[in-house]
Amino acid sequence: xxxxxxxxxxxxxxxxxxxxxxxxxxxxxxxxxxxxxxxxxxxxxxxxxxxxxxxxxxxxxxxxxxxxxxxxxxxxxxxxxxxxxxxxxxxxxxxxxxxxxxxxxxxxxxxxxxxxxxxxxxxxxxxxxxxxxxxxxxxxxxxxxxxxxxxxxxxxxxxxxxxxxxxxxxxxxxxxxxxxxxxxxxxxxxxxxxxxxxxxxxxxxxxxxxxxxxxxxxxxxxxxxxxxxxxxxxxxxxxxxxxxxxxxxxxxxxxxxxxxxxxxxxxxxxxxxxxxxxxxxxxxxxxxxxxxxxxxxxxxxxxxxxxxxxxxxxxxxxxxxxxxx
Amino acid sequence: xxxxxxxxxxxxxxxxxxxxxxxxxxxxxxxxxxxxxxxxxxxxxxxxxxxxxxxxxxxxxxxxxxxxxxxxxxxxxxxxxxxxxxxxxxxxxxxxxxxxxxxxxxxxxxxxxxxxxxxxxxxxxxxxxxxxxxxxxxxxxxxxxxxxxxxxxxxxxxxxxxxxxxxxxxxxxxxxxxxxxxxxxxxxxxxxxxxxxxxxxxxxxxxxxxxxxxxxxxxxxxxxxxxxxxxxxxxxxxxxxxxxxxxxxxxxxxxxxxxxxxxxxxxxxxxxxxxxxxxxxxxxxxxxxxxxxxxxxxxxxxxxxxxxxxxxxxxxxxxxxxxxxxxxxxxxxxxxxxxxxxxxxxxxxxxxxxxxxxxxxxxxxxx
Numbered sequence: 001x002x003x004x005x006x007x008x009x010x011x012x013x014x015x016x017x018x019x020x021x022x023x024x025x026x027x028x029x030x031x032x033x034x035x036x037x038x039x040x041x042x043x044x045x046x047x048x049x050x051x052x053x054x055x056x057x058x059x060x061x062x063x064x065x066x067x068x069x070x071x072x073x074x075x076x077x078x079x080x081x082x083x084x085x086x087x088x089x090x091x092x093x094x095x096x097x098x099x100x101x102x103x104x105x106x107x108x109x110x111x112x113x114x115x116x117x118x119x120x121x122x123x124x125x126x127x128x129x130x131x132x133x134x135x136x137x138x139x140x141x142x143x144x145x146x147x148x149x150x151x152x153x154x155x156x157x158x159x160x161x162x163x164x165x166x167x168x169x170x171x172x173x174x175x176x177x178x179x180x181x182x183x184x185x186x187x188x189x190x191x192x193x194x195x196x197x198x199x200x201x202x203x204x205x206x207x208x209x210x211x212x213x214x215x216x217x218x219x220x221x222x223x224x225x226x227x228x229x230x231x232x233x234x235x236x237x238x239x240x241x242x243x244x245x246x247x248x249x250x251x252x253x254x255x256x257x258x259x260x261x262x263x264x265x266x267x268x269x270x271x272x273x274x275x276x277x278x279x280x281x282x283x284x285x286x287x288x289x290x291x292x293x294x295x296x297x298x299x300x301x302x303x304x305x306x307x308x309x310x311x312x313x314x315x316x317x318x319x320x321x322x323x324x325x
Numbered sequence: 326x327x328x329x330x331x332x333x334x335x336x337x338x339x340x341x342x343x344x345x346x347x348x349x350x351x352x353x354x355x356x357x358x359x360x361x362x363x364x365x366x367x368x369x370x371x372x373x374x375x376x377x378x379x380x381x382x383x384x385x386x387x388x389x390x391x392x393x394x395x396x397x398x399x400x401x402x403x404x405x406x407x408x409x410x411x412x413x414x415x416x417x418x419x420x421x422x423x424x425x426x427x428x429x430x431x432x433x434x435x436x437x438x439x440x441x442x443x444x445x446x447x448x449x450x451x452x453x454x455x456x457x458x459x460x461x462x463x464x465x466x467x468x469x470x471x472x473x474x475x476x477x478x479x480x481x482x483x484x485x486x487x488x489x490x491x492x493x494x495x496x497x498x499x500x501x502x503x504x505x506x507x508x509x510x511x512x513x514x515x516x517x518x519x520x521x522x523x524x525x526x527x528x529x530x531x532x533x534x535x536x537x538x539x540x541x542x543x544x545x546x547x548x549x550x551x552x553x554x555x556x557x558x559x560x561x562x563x564x565x566x567x568x569x570x571x572x573x574x575x576x577x578x579x580x581x582x583x584x585x586x587x588x589x590x591x592x593x594x595x596x597x598x599x600x601x602x603x604x605x606x607x608x609x610x611x612x613x614x615x616x617x618x619x620x621x622x623x624x625x626x627x628x629x630x631x632x633x634x635x636x637x638x639x640x641x642x643x644x645x646x647x648x649x650x651x652x653x654x655x656x657x658x659x660x661x662x663x664x665x666x667x668x669x670x671x672x673x674x675x676x677x678x679x680x681x682x683x684x685x686x687x688x689x690x691x692x
Binding site for chain 1: 342381383384387407411412413414415416419420422426427428429430431432441442445446477479493
């Protein structure tokens with residue numbers, strides 16, 4: 001129990017450190033970028049120098065950088081009333097809170113699909129090695145990996161919303177998002193194609209990784225021992241070979257999942273009109289809206305760190321050798 | 326000899342490779358009687374392990390073809406359906422492998438893995454299987470077995486792991502245990518303990534096939550010895566006969582290359598000249614001929630395994646005249662030491678290999 005606590009405290013400490021470093025970095029990069037004057041944005045086009053100076057003063061932009069950083073952090077974390085530079089009066093935190101469930105719905109659903117597909121494809125390819133099915137499965141995987149989300153998403157939209165919308169795909173709702181609490185059926189229906197699109201990109205990578213792992217596990221001595229014990233081939237595959245192969249898959253999954261929840265599902269969100277974190281970050285970047293960028297980046301960093309901590313815990317559960325390290 | 330437990334006839338194992346088929350085991354025949362300890366010796370690559378893996382059908386490489394007959398308790402294992410074969414593996418014939426460090430699945434506890442084997446063959450509850458696993462672990466000398474059963478393989482030392490693997494092999498009271506160099510990867514002190522375990526198991530009625538290249542180990546616990554070279558039997562017979570009156574030149578070489586504990590220390594340990602034959606270019610005749618000091622024209626022909634003396638159980642595959650093998654062995658040895666000395670003198674720095682490289686005990690090695 002003490003070990004777990006120690007681990008949690010250590011993790012939490014390093015997470016804070018990572019988030020602090022990232023926030024400083026984002027802040028500095030923003031102000032070091034030429035042509036980015038928040039005062040000009042706030043004051044609007046063709047504002048006269050007097051207005052600019054007044055804006056600068058009222059927003060605290062004429063103070064030294066460290067003070068400005070602390071002020072922003074205070075508004076973001078303590079007062080929680082940080083406002084966008086672009087859309088006056090719209091607060092950052094509610095925007096993130098609103099976008100989070102959309103991204104989580106998209107990524108969790110896709111993760112379930114791609115992990116299931118990846119596991120099945122990888123294991124099937126490994127056991128069918130040397131037969132025609134193995135290269136075929138891997139080919140499907142590679143094709144999936146090579147299709148960019150924006151292209152695939154557009155094609156899916158074209159087919160389901162336009163070309164075949166009157167016949168086969170008449171049940172597909174228009175792009176957008178419906179809350180899970182509001183209508184679970186519509187929620188799943190709206191997310192079905194985004195899920196499949198996102199999952200297709202990842203299933204191939206996982207299938208490929210797992211195939212290699214299972215093949216090398218099947219030639220391990222312990223598999224021979226398991227065979228000599230008189231176990232069935234199925235049990236050897238699932239309980240021995242596959243179980244050991246999952247360890248590297250889980251660590252990759254943690255990284256991918258953290259990044260996607262943090263906003264890396266951007267392209268899928270934009271194509272399917274899902275107002276998630278990725279879309280929010282994308283819009284903020286287009287407008288050079290520092291407060292929103294800061295909020296979303298910190299949010300992303302938090303999820304990446306959280307996902308990594310979860311992976312570490314899962315890793316220790318999967319691999320007893322990692323427990324004492 | 327009573328009705329054999331395991332009767333292998335004309336076993337052939339070949340691998341398909343890029344350069345054509347390679348025969349690794351070439352017409353191997355041997356038998357193991359119930360309760361007997363058979364030692365299988367030979368250099369690396371002589372086909373010892375492969376032939377035993379073939380017996381249990383553990384060669385899963387799709388490029389392998391196995392032919393011949395492996396009769397175990399009257400059934401041919403090579404033609405048995407997979408399901409029935411699985412019931413034989415682990416229950417009637419158990420196998421222990423060379424490297425205990427990698428033989429256990431790293432993610433499960435040792436006790437779990439032993440219980441898994443018990444439950445694969447018998448209808449017992451989880452609890453009962455675990456209790457038996459603990460008992461087995463304590464039987465093979467693991468202290469505090471009840472708590473060690475919950476340890477993972479990486480928490481065990483090499484010797485402990487080999488004990489655990491042996492405990493697993495013993496879990497269903499097999500009639501035959503095949504041990505593939507069970508002591509090679511272990512310390513000498515641990516080796517002796519593992520051999521004791523084998524002996525105990527044998528005393529409980531199981532037959533043992535012990536694969537090794539350590540003549541000391543063979544001299545300690547086996548009843549009969551099978552000497553293999555190039556995938557064929559070079560010599561076989563009761564242990565005493567093979568050690569006291571070895572008949573095949575290859576056996577002479579093996580016995581001479583064991584360092585002796587007592588007596589005058591040799592300046593140079595005799596070796597068998599040349600390299601072990603590679604399975605890819607096995608000669609049509611005697612496989613050992615290229616390295617044999619006593620080869621003659623007849624060696625171009627494949628020698629048959631025959632009893633050379635009154636003892637019909639002691640057989641060898643060599644074309645040398647059967648009667649005066651002891652005298653021939655002395656001739657070969659003096660010739661070998663002469664060429665060795667010559668080589669040492671010409672090269673100057675002759676003692677290229679250390680004298681006491683082996684660690685086998687050889688109290689019984691006859692000269």
